[in-house]
Amino acid sequence: MINPDLRYNMPVESPNRCCVVVPGLLVPVRPRVQVLEDMAVVIEGEKITEVIPRSEARRRHADADFVDLPGHVLLPGxxxxxxxxxxxxLRGYADDLDLQTWLNRYIWPVEKKFxxxxxxxxxxxxxxxxxxxxxxxxxxxxxxxxxxxxxxxxxxxxxxxxxxxxxxxxxxxxxxxxxxxxxxxxxxxxxxxxxxxxxxxxxxxxxxxxxxxxxxxxxxxxxxxxxxxxxxxxxxxxxxxxxxxxxxxxxxxxxxxxxxxxxxxxxxxxxxxxxxxxxxxxxxxxxxxxxxxxxxxxxxxxxxxxxxxxxxxxxxxxxxxxxxxxxxxxxxxxxxxxxxxxxxxxxxxxxxxxxxxxxTINAAKALGRASELGSIEAGKLADMCALRLDALCTTPMYDVVSQLIYSAASRQVSHVWVSGRLLLEDGEFLHMDIAHITDRARRWASRISSGTRPTGVQVL
Amino acid sequence: MINPDLRYNMPVESPNRCCVVVPGLLVPVRPRVQVLEDMAVVIEGEKITEVIPRSEARRRHADADFVDLPGHVLLPGxxxxxxxxxxxxLRGYADDLDLQTWLNRYIWPVEKKFxxxxxxxxxxxxxxxxxxxxxxxxxxxxxxxxxxxxxxxxxxxxxxxxxxxxxxxxxxxxxxxxxxxxxxxxxxxxxxxxxxxxxxxxxxxxxxxxxxxxxxxxxxxxxxxxxxxxxxxxxxxxxxxxxxxxxxxxxxxxxxxxxxxxxxxxxxxxxxxxxxxxxxxxxxxxxxxxxxxxxxxxxxxxxxxxxxxxxxxxxxxxxxxxxxxxxxxxxxxxxxxxxxxxxxxxxxxxxxxxxxxxxTINAAKALGRASELGSIEAGKLADMCALRLDALCTTPMYDVVSQLIYSAASRQVSHVWVSGRLLLEDGEFLHMDIAHITDRARRWASRISSGTRPTGVQVL
CATH class of the missing domain: 3.20.20.140 (Metal-dependent hydrolases)
Known part of the structure; x- marks a missing residue:
């Protein structure tokens, strides 16, 4: 059913390797309203096992892989x-239309056809x-x-x-x-x-x-x-x-x-x-x-x-x-x-x-998974992201949480872990073939444009 | 009055050199509702002198500096x-406050002092x-x-x-x-x-x-x-x-x-x-x-x-x-x-x-300068910007103007000209010392934080 050229390109990694992430600032979300400095987050396998002072992490986990992120803030994903x-x-395929026109003349015909x-x-x-x-x-x-x-x-x-x-x-x-x-x-x-x-x-x-x-x-x-x-x-x-x-x-x-x-x-x-x-x-x-x-x-x-x-x-x-x-x-x-x-x-x-x-945490609660997701705490799944704070739009900085919500651009996200696995590093994808993905998206757009652009009224 | 270390680092450039910008797509704003392909914008000195087909530009301005921007859209600045x-x-210095608290306890005291x-x-x-x-x-x-x-x-x-x-x-x-x-x-x-x-x-x-x-x-x-x-x-x-x-x-x-x-x-x-x-x-x-x-x-x-x-x-x-x-x-x-x-x-x-x-053009009108600014037309000042269109959030593309307004991030801006002078090229500043500017901003924030964070009621 799946096109054979779809690549399953996730490498097999050592599942229980210990990794220590050392961000400039840590906003764990829980405990509440805290911005922590000089902390380290220890990941083993898919979970966060400890949130401890950096010095302690360096002493106790000397053999671990360290990811040093000065000038970054680490957050729950x-x-x-x-x-x-x-x-x-279908991004941008049909905008600025009333709902019925949008659905009847654009979205539903495309969905039906493609x-x-x-x-x-x-x-x-x-x-x-x-x-x-x-x-x-x-x-x-x-x-x-x-x-x-x-x-x-x-x-x-x-x-x-x-x-x-x-x-x-x-x-x-x-x-x-x-x-x-x-x-x-x-x-x-x-x-x-x-x-x-x-x-x-x-x-x-x-x-x-x-x-x-x-x-x-x-x-x-x-x-x-x-x-x-x-x-x-x-x-x-x-x-x-x-x-x-x-x-x-x-x-x-x-x-x-x-x-x-x-x-x-x-x-x-x-x-x-x-x-x-x-x-x-x-x-x-x-x-x-x-x-x-x-x-x-x-x-x-x-x-x-x-x-x-x-x-x-x-x-x-x-x-x-x-x-x-x-x-x-x-x-x-x-x-x-x-x-x-x-x-x-x-x-x-x-x-x-x-x-x-x-x-973060409210979404985890909604999914019934607040004990596993939504904050950076020992025992939770290691779903996290780090953002660079050195962009013009986040300079200077008085309050990192204000800066995140009111100023930061998503482009400042540098690192992303899901279940302890690093998927994005310094803004680069480690396991996804982006050129292949965007190329396929462009081919779809070209098929869809030539196949369905309404020339007259097309009510489904 | 100005600190002596402020650098006037704009180089003297040949003012009337001819430059031809050749974008993948051109949205000149005027003429209205047009997306143009295969066009070139000719700049001489501070002005746009021609908006003409690429082939014509290459023939008639063979000696000019060409800036080829395939996969970009060129717009008025x-x-x-x-x-x-x-x-x-003062970005992020004080948020989530009622207006009087914000002004009386934060903004006005800082303004007065600094x-x-x-x-x-x-x-x-x-x-x-x-x-x-x-x-x-x-x-x-x-x-x-x-x-x-x-x-x-x-x-x-x-x-x-x-x-x-x-x-x-x-x-x-x-x-x-x-x-x-x-x-x-x-x-x-x-x-x-x-x-x-x-x-x-x-x-x-x-x-x-x-x-x-x-x-x-x-x-x-x-x-x-x-x-x-x-x-x-x-x-x-x-x-x-x-x-x-x-x-x-x-x-x-x-x-x-x-x-x-x-x-x-x-x-x-x-x-x-x-x-x-x-x-x-x-x-x-x-x-x-x-x-x-x-x-x-x-x-x-x-x-x-x-x-x-x-x-x-x-x-x-x-x-x-x-x-x-x-x-x-x-x-x-x-x-x-x-x-x-x-x-x-x-x-x-x-x-x-x-x-x-x-x-663009509405702002130019408001300033009483619609004949000089706000669109890419012959005779206007060459204030323009180019954006890369290959970001994930602008893929695929059905309509470039929709994509710009509803999807593009400002980070996709790659080139900026003001009065015919290229100030930003491939996202890099040509004439501003960004490290110096952000360093100075951080020093101000540290002075302001230590000097004025309200500890009690401070009504101006």
Whole structure:
């Protein structure tokens, strides 16, 4: 199924070699609000085993491989909580259009004509490269052919939460809701022993999946204890649609179907009233905020500061590159922080450290993996990134966390580790063939441009 | 007055040497909505003399210096319409605070203690370097010691519109409004023969300058035909303040004082009603939009799409790095575009090309210099930038203007020319000593950190 020239180029490495990373500054995220100097992070195999003073590390681990990073800050890897990875191949294909034109004349016709395993593989490869380059070490994906997304992530050494897509209508991937669900659960069974891959159920949205199927989703989510990744209340249209089709509001319906709980990853959430905030808080629902996508599609504003006031767990997603148009999570975080202040008319809300938590530990919590991911602490998986701090835009420096959130560019990311394995070193990919990946992306664009650019009205 | 170790390191170059730039793609901005292939831009001295097919350029200018840039897009240089350049030295010094705390406890005490010619020189150098690195070729500045800002810009080869600051209260620069005005006009007389420098009058805001002085400003602006650069209606507080202090709304007062005309560069403008839009349109006022600063300070939303509906000329500014926290105009433009769609609840407003116009030709118009700046056309000054298009985040490419506005990072800027002089080549500065500039910035930060970090309440 996979094109034979797709290269599995991850070398076999000694799995338990001890490595000590010695950054200029360490922002572990947990313990909270700390910037540490003169510290070292010890990695053995896939885990962080110690966070100790440098001098102690040099004494106790003299034989280890040392990675000295003066002038850098070391952070937990960022977690992108909402992607349609393979859509990088449609980046910039159609912009500045109303939603219906965008979907009917551009996105759906292209998806119908081109999506298949090879498209998914090539688009996901490009997405993973872009994400790694910007410090992202894990992505929570939602697209067709999830088994290809998983395979591509494993090959790249990237961590992923793979959504099993579920819709009421047929697509290239499945014919009806039952088939989506069964096919998804079937392919996901292969990843049980894959440490880089976890799964989520991904019913598209409350308006595109019926009660019967959502009840099955809720049952599976409970019995398997896995997240439900769903677009919820993305636009104002959904508010009326739920009343029209189901005689109740969206959140009331999801509650009745058993979906409003700590396993729900509710993406977008731009249409919330005061009562909704209490409901979400009580239920422990996780909100995934995608500010660039919400703005670009004119869908409204997620009330982030009010969510935080209600102790609702908020993390960040870029959404797909067809509606963003990049996978730069640090830039997304900056917009999220600025927008939260703007929407609240208060410069004090969502401070720089809270923003950094949204990029890291909050996302780990949402995935139900706060004990393994989201901070640099002994016992956690070694998913980390380092950024150079010597760029013009981060000079001078008074507060490293402010500088990261309000000034740093993702291009300053120099090193990235996933599960203890160094994937990016001094900005260079160690295990991905970038020329090959970008070349394939360009070939897709050229096929897509010549094959589908609408010349007249093409309603699917 | 200037520290003797400040180096004037711009080499003397042959001024009229012919240079031909041959980019992969050319987006000249004017003529409108065109992406040109196989074109060459001929520069002689400080001007663009021809935009012609490559083959013709190679035939007719065989002896010229050719700069071949395959895989790049060539654009007019970006114009940053609102800066307080030297405040780069305070980047990240104080964030996430309410306005009064930020000003009273952080910004004003530091300004009082540290601002002087050397601070302005060093901060402006850092700002210019950051701006050039991101494709900005001209900045419209507003700060103390404008003669130092001008000198620093000239030394760097950067184009600047220098605001002459005017306030009713004493600062390090002058004691009262008359002194500000006279001192400003006096120092600016030195730049009459400086092609890189133009001037503007910069009364701080309607609430900090009285009627008598604003009338003088209006008179000078008219007689000298120079812009008035002013913060106007930045926050909701100003709406009530104008009624309380003057018994009329801000725009009514400015109209009465003779300031509401095509020379006014009204910065921020977050508090506008329907009548205001008509007033501004009829008067030909230019709006300078600073979305990141407005968001970060929680000051409200400038209604950009409605301004455009009223044919009001809108361009972009980053504001100072103390409230942004960078001078990345391309990123500012992305936020402006996304935010305009979000605020209008319409993904079609402020499309990618309109956004590019805000970065270039609209700014040139606002400065009264649309015949010289803002597009790549024969007869205009050769202020241009080139970006590499081979980054992951701009791959693949369907539409170069969409890609620029929604995906490209300012780090992709490779070449920058100001007045025909190449200042940045393949991302490297040709005439600025960056290590020296960043070293000086770090020394300032260390002095400022140790000297002023508030330990208790310090109200100025």
């Amino acid at each position: 960022f977690i992108n909580m909402h992607t349609h990875s393979a859509m990088t191949l 999506i298949g395993p090879e498209f998914i593989n090539d688009g996901t490869d490009l997405a993973i490269a872009e994400m790694l380059r910007g410090g992202t070490t894990c992505f929570n994906d939602f697209y067709f052919f999830p088994e290809i997304t998983a395979k591509t992530a494993i090959r790249a050494g990237m961590r992923a939460s793979i959504g099993l897509p579920i819709l009421d209508f047929p697509t290239v991937w499945a014919g009806n809701a039952d088939e989506y669900l069964e096919k998804g659960l079937e392919v996901s069974a292969c990843w049980e022993d894959e440490p880089l891959i976890s799964i989520a159920l991904a019913p598209h949205s409350p308006y595109s999946v019926d009660d019967r199927t959502l009840t099955r989703v809720a049952d599976y989510s409970r019995s398997l204890d896995i997240p439900v990744h769903m677009h919820v209340l993305e636009s104002s249209w959904e508010v009326g649609e739920s009343q029209r089709s189901h005689g109740k509001p969206t959140l009331g319906r999801l509650a009745d179907l058993g979906l409003l709980n700590r396993r729900l990853l509710a993406v977008h959430m731009t249409q919330l009233d005061d009562v909704d905030l209490v409901t979400l808080s009580d239920a422990g629902v996780n909100v995934i905020h995608c500010p660039e996508s919400n703005l670009k599609l004119g869908n409204g504003f997620c009330p982030v500061s009010r969510l935080l006031d209600h102790n609702i767990n908020v993390s960040l997603g870029t959404d797909g590159a067809a509606s963003n148009n990049d996978l730069d999570l640090l830039a997304e975080c900056r917009i999220a922080t600025l927008l939260a202040k703007g929407v609240a008319s208060d410069p004090r809300v969502l401070n720089a450290f809270q923003a950094l938590e949204m990029l | 970006f114009i940053n319409m609102h800066t307080h350049s030297a405040m780069t030295l 601002i002087g010619p050397e601070f302005i020189n060093d901060g402006t150098d850092l700002a210019i370097a950051e701006m050039l690195r991101g494709g900005t070729t001209c900045f419209n500045d507003f700060y103390f010691f404008p003669e130092i800002t001008a000198k620093t810009a000239i030394r760097a080869g950067m184009r600047a519109s220098i605001g002459l600051p005017i306030l009713d209260f004493p600062t390090v620069w002058a004691g009262n409004a008359d002194e500000y005005l006279e001192k400003g006009l006096e120092v600016s007389a030195c730049w009459e023969d400086e092609p890189l420098i133009s001037i503007a009058l910069a009364p701080h805001s309607p609430y900090s300058v009285d009627d008598r002085t604003l009338t003088r400003v209006a008179d000078y602006s008219r007689s000298l035909d120079i812009p008035v650069h002013m913060h106007v209606l930045e926050s909701s507080w100003e709406v009530g303040e104008s009624q309380r202090s003057h018994g009329k709304p801000t725009l009514g007062r400015l109209a009465d004082l003779g300031l509401l005309n095509r020379r006014l560069l009204a910065v921020h403008m977050t508090q506008l009603d329907d009548v205001d839009l008509v007033t501004l349109s009829d008067a030909g006022v230019n709006v300078i939009h600073c979305p990141e600063s407005n968001l970060k300070l929680g000051n409200g939303f400038c209604p950009v799409s409605r301004l455009l509906d009223h044919n009001i000329n809108v361009s972009l500014g980053t504001d100072g790095a103390a409230s942004n926290n960078d001078l990345d105009l391309l990123a500012e433009c992305r936020i402006a575009t996304l935010l305009a769609k979000g605020v209008a609840s319409d993904p079609r407003v402020l499309n990618a090309f309109q956004a590019l116009e805000m970065l």
